[in-house]
Amino acid sequence: MVLSAITEFAAQEPKLYAFIIGLVGAAILASVINVGAMAVVWLERKVMGDLQARYGPNRVGGRWGILQLGADAIKLFTKEDIIPRGADKPVYVWAPIVASATTMLVAGAIPFGAVIIDGKEIPLVVANMDISALYVEAVLSLMAISAFMAGWSSNNKYSMLGAFRGVARMISYEVPMGVCVISVAIMAHSLNLVEIVQAQSIWFAVAQPLGFIIFTIALITDLGRMPFDQTEAEEEIIAGYNTEYSGIRFGLLYFQEYNSMLLGAILLVLLYLGGWNGPVIPVISFISPMIWFFMKLLIVLVALIWIRVSLLRFRIDQVTDLGWKVMLPLSMVNLAWAVAVGLYFA
């Protein structure tokens, strides 16, 4: 009955309906992505603890420390909000907001799995654009802008060095990353992420192993995680671009890193690991794609955490060297490979 009332309303007021659906979708999206990021933070602390032969959070919220993040959030919210005297105030204030908005923009175009209703696969995506792969790739590089805003406006030498490093790194890795996305699009004959997933009868990680490796490295660089966290190398430049931030502004910047880590891992699963594709599990066939999707996502996330604790940091000149001299030529090779083999998938 409710369903029929909604369809009736949609027929009468299509514009208002689209607006309301958009708002509801955004709210669901924001909560899903933020709760997901909280889960990622918890996962990282726990897995990291295990890898380092210690416990990780185990006090707040039972022996698994589930509420630790809530406690941290309360702490960050109630802290004094400090803006340095010499800071460029509007830019300083807007940087965390731009950072959060960027992740939401990415999240809007990314499908978070699919459900099967009546034998039909329905992807869970807010904005199913035709060029969503290109769009996501473009918006991801906006992250460097927010980092640069934060670093420049803080009026701090460490922040500024961190911001410069961030931009240098972004420029050298966006190009190979973009070329990799193009190679995937060529093989899938589409720039739509949903169609890219559906085109993966063979995972693209298998079809283009080189592209998969390059994309993974470029993604870690984009996310600014070890071994590419020169922007916030704490042993050299304190905390890099967010040195001067405190309280909830720092919380937003910090959280945005985990938001983008989650989104990056999802992107990797969608582009190379077959998304939600997998054998349909009987009985729970309704959510069978979700199960495959989350299993793949979990493996990618744990791999990212594992990399963080077991690798050392590159120097910034080595990072840019690697980007321009190794990754870019190899991504071109991968593009040629995709064009050649793409015919097979046609």
Next chain:
Amino acid sequence: MTTANDVLSALQSAFPGAIEDAKVDPERQLWATIKPDKIVDVCKYLRDNHNFDHYSGAAGVDKINEGLFEVTELLASHGAHQVVALLKVKTPRDNPSVKSLTGLFWNANWYEREIWEMLGINFEDHPELYPLLLSDELVGVWPWRKDYKGYPDYTTAERAIERINSEGYMEYHIPPTEAEIEAGTVPVERPKYPSLREREEMEIKGESEMILHLGPQHAVVPGPFLLDLLVDGERVKKAFLDVGYIHKGIEKIMENRTYVQGIPITDRLCYMAALTNNEAYCGSVERLLGIEAPERAQYIRMILEELSRIQSHLLGTGEFLTLIGSAVFCPFLYMIIDREDVLTCIESVTGARINHSFVRFGGVRNDLPDGFKDMTLDVLKKVRQKTEEYKELFLSDSIYNKRMEGVGVLSPSEARRLGVSGPPLRASDTPYDMRREDPYLLYKEMDFDVITRKEGDSKARIEVRLDEIVESCYIIEQCLDQIPSGPIQEKLPKRIKPDPGEAYYRVEDHRGEMGFFVVSDGSDKPVKVKARGPVYAYFQALPPLLEGTYIADVVAIAGSMDACTSEVDR
């Protein structure tokens, strides 16, 4: 082989009349008083003709009864022979002045600066007599002089007023009271010199250059010190170092304590090397007293000092890895776990984990507990196995090699010139180890290798440390096999009053050459205690090493030195 007597007779024939009351005591140590105007010539002669290429430090002594200051210069050789020359120069207390040796030995710079700011002895021809350890306000009070009155007023905190300084920031100012000015504890006229900030800003040449402060509170620094980098983008053009943020005046404190009370204070020089610091101080006083520890006590000392070396190298390497990786880098935490086991072994004997105060004059405090041998052998087996694992872990890591190879290279000649010792020197192909060079305890009878590397870069320094862990395990195993039973403490009078005289005793600290120079006047308190620490020399060598590197390399180079600020400032 050159002996101390050869050097003495050569000196006496080369500079007739310039050498006063020379003696050789004990063998390998040459003590001589040189006429002030000849000191540079004598040192130059020793350096050029007798291979005294290692300037090991200088100590200033205030002999207030004789109205004199004495500066003792310590010279040694990097392996050509084992003679240590301790050359004394006397200068009157009013208007004291000594010729500087900076022209001969680059690393004389800091030692002379320290003596200048503490005792007020002027060093002629010294290029930069600026305060090193003291704050600018304290220069001119000459705190190491015996007639220094100190700050008698404990109400300074209440008198502190807030004022805005020239840069617009708030600072605290403590105005001197009239009584203080009258008593002369506050210098009214201070020597004029540019401050560190002014010296740094003089070096800024272009628009794109700036000063980046690493410290006094910064992740790279093991304790509070200021490392200022003049950077152009990511490149370091020049580095400036400022120490003295945790100056505790340990040497002055020890002058006001009895000899035994000095032992716990040596722990506080550097908590990582508490046992070797104990050893260096006690060995020096033992020389003054003319006693030697019983054999069993010497074995116990060796065992504990080698265990202490293992734990220090483990933590030093681990901390270094967190600097080029991040604080979450796994092997660091694994090393902490290993170190915990080693500390448990030490704790079972000394009862303490960090500040042991274990070594005594002529012996040790406790005997080894039951079951110590088995426990230690188990731990050593594990440590050895894990160390091999760590070596495999880093040396096969391509990122590690990329970051470390050819970074902060010290060529053998450069390393000797800069005066570093310990692992950084041995990584530069110079087998200079006090356990071989100036054998103390029973290291003569031990079978071990002095680990060296040819490359001299940051990677080589870490390799030397890891190899030394294995070598130390080997030494401890020999000691545990050979240790005899017997007394652990020589009979000593209740009140220790050595005869007047001086003694110098140096040991191989985990970081290099650690020496104690103790002067006695026959009372129960030393007249002067000078600690010659290895990290002081590292720090002095750091700025030239950092020039032309990347900011990220600064971390790698400084970390590979395994520094300890507490020992530098003392």
